[in-house]
Amino acid sequence: MNVKYTKGAFERAESDLRERREKAQTERSEHLEEVARNAPEIYRMYNDSVALNYELMECIGLQAGKEDARQRIQEIRQKSKMLRDAMHVMLDSCGYPTDYLQYHYQCEKCSDTGYHDGIRCECMKNLLEKYTTEDINRSCSIELHDFSEFVPEVYSEELMNGISPRKRMTGIFNDCKSYAENFSVNSPSLFFFGKTGLGKTFLSSCIAKKLIEDGHNVVYSSLVRLLPQIEDERFHRSDGDTMSILRDAELVILDDLGSEFQKQFTDSVIYEILNERINTGRPTIISTNLTTKELDKKYNDRIVSRLTGCFMPVMFIGNDVRQEKRRLSLL
Numbered sequence: 313m314n315v316k317y318t319k320g321a322f323e324r325a326e327s328d329l330r331e332r333r334e335k336a337q338t339e340r341s342e343h344l345e346e347v348a349r350n351a352p353e354i355y356r357m358y359n360d361s362v363a364l365n366y367e368l369m370e371c372i373g374l375q376a377g378k379e380d381a382r383q384r385i386q387e388i389r390q391k392s393k394m395l396r397d398a399m400h401v402m403l404d405s406c407g408y409p410t411d412y413l414q415y416h417y418q419c420e421k422c423s424d425t426g427y428h429d430g431i432r433c434e435c436m437k438n439l440l441e442k443y444t445t446e447d448i449n450r451s452c453s454i455e456l457h458d459f460s461e462f463v464p465e466v467y468s469e470e471l472m473n474g475i476s477p478r479k480r481m482t483g484i485f486n487d488c489k490s491y492a493e494n495f496s497v498n499s500p501s502l503f504f505f506g507k508t509g510l511g512k513t514f515l516s517s518c519i520a521k522k523l524i525e526d527g528h529n530v531v532y533s534s535l536v537r538l539l540p541q542i543e544d545e546r547f548h549r550s551d552g553d554t555m556s557i558l559r560d561a562e563l564v565i566l567d568d569l570g571s572e573f574q575k576q577f578t579d580s581v582i583y584e585i586l587n588e589r590i591n592t593g594r595p596t597i598i599s600t601n602l603t604t605k606e607l608d609k610k611y612n613d614r615i616v617s618r619l620t621g622c623f624m625p626v627m628f629i630g631n632d633v634r635q636e637k638r639r640l641s642l643l
C-alpha cells in the first residue's frame with residue numbers, strides 16, 4: 313500500500329506541532345512567573361496543588377487495591393478539588409482568567425502531540441494533507457499569478473465571429489475572480505478551452521493563488537508532470553499517493569489536458585480523477601488547447617462525456633496574447 317503523505321510532510325507537521333507545544337509551555341511558564349511575582353498566595357496554592365498531584369500518583373501507583381489507599385486517594389482528590397476551586401476564585405478576584413495557569417494548546421484533543429488514544433489526531437492529518445499538497449504542487453506546478461496582473465488591452469476589440477475578444481475575456485476574468493472570491497466545495501467545475509496563449513493557464517493560476525492565500529487546500533498542476541508521478545507511484549517506483557490527495561483536495565486544477573504523452577494508462581488515470589471528483593461532488597478546473605473535435609478524437613467517450621456533462625464550459629477567444637504583451641511592453 314502506498315503511503316499517503318510525503319516524508320517532508322511528516323517532518324514539517326511534527327515540527328509545527330513541536331513549535332505549538334513549545335509555545336504553550338513558554339506561555340504557561342510566563343503566566344506562572346507573573347503570578348509568582350504579583351500574587352504569591354495563588355502561587356503557593358498552585359505549588360500545593362502540584363504536590364497533591366504527586367502524592368496522588370504515588371498512592372495510586374504503590375498501593376493500588378488496598379482499602380486504606382483507596383480512602384487516601386479519595387481524600388487527596390477532594391482536597392485537590394477544593395484547592396483548585398479556591399485558586400480559581402483567587403485568580404478571578406485578582407483579575408486573571410480562571411484557567412490562567414493551565415496549558416493552552418491549539419488542539420485540546422491531543423495537546424498538540426498529534427495523537428490521542430493511540431490514533432492520529434485530526435489536527436495532524438490536516439497538517440499532513442496541507443504539506444503533502446504543497447509538495448505535489450511544488451513538483452508539478454504551474455507558475456502562480458495574481459488577478460492584478462490582468463491586462464485587458466492585450467485582447468483585441470476587433471470582432472471575431474461577432475464577439476469582441478476584449479469584452480469576452482474581461483467577462484471571463486470577472487467570472488474567475490468572483491469564482492475565487494466566493495469559492496466553496498460546492499462551486500461548479502470549469503472547463504477552459506480555446507487556442508493557446510489566451511490566458512487559460514494564467515487565470516487558473518490566479519484562482520489557485522487566491523484560494524491558497526485564503527487557506528483552501530488546492531492542487532494545481534500540469535497533467536504532463538502529474539501523470540508520470542502517479543504512474544511511478546502505481547508501479548512502486550516512488551512513494552506517495554497523489555491520487556488520494558487529488559481526491560480529497562477542495563479544488564483540483566489540471567492544466568493543459570491533451571499535452572500529456574497519451575497511452576491507456578494516462579487515459580484511465582484522467583478518467584479516474586474526473587470520476588472520483590464528480591462522485592464526491594468536488595470541483596475541478598481543467599484547461600485545454602484542444603478543440604472539441606480534437607478532444608473527441610483523442611479521448612474515449614467516458615472522458616469526453618464527463619467533461620461535457622459535468623463541467624461548465626468557458627470558451628477563451630482572441631489571438632495569442634503573448635505577442636501583444638510583448639508589443640505593449642515595448643511601447
Ligand SMILES: [Zn+2]
Pocket residue numbers: 419420421422423424425426427433434435436
Ligand atoms: Zn490534535
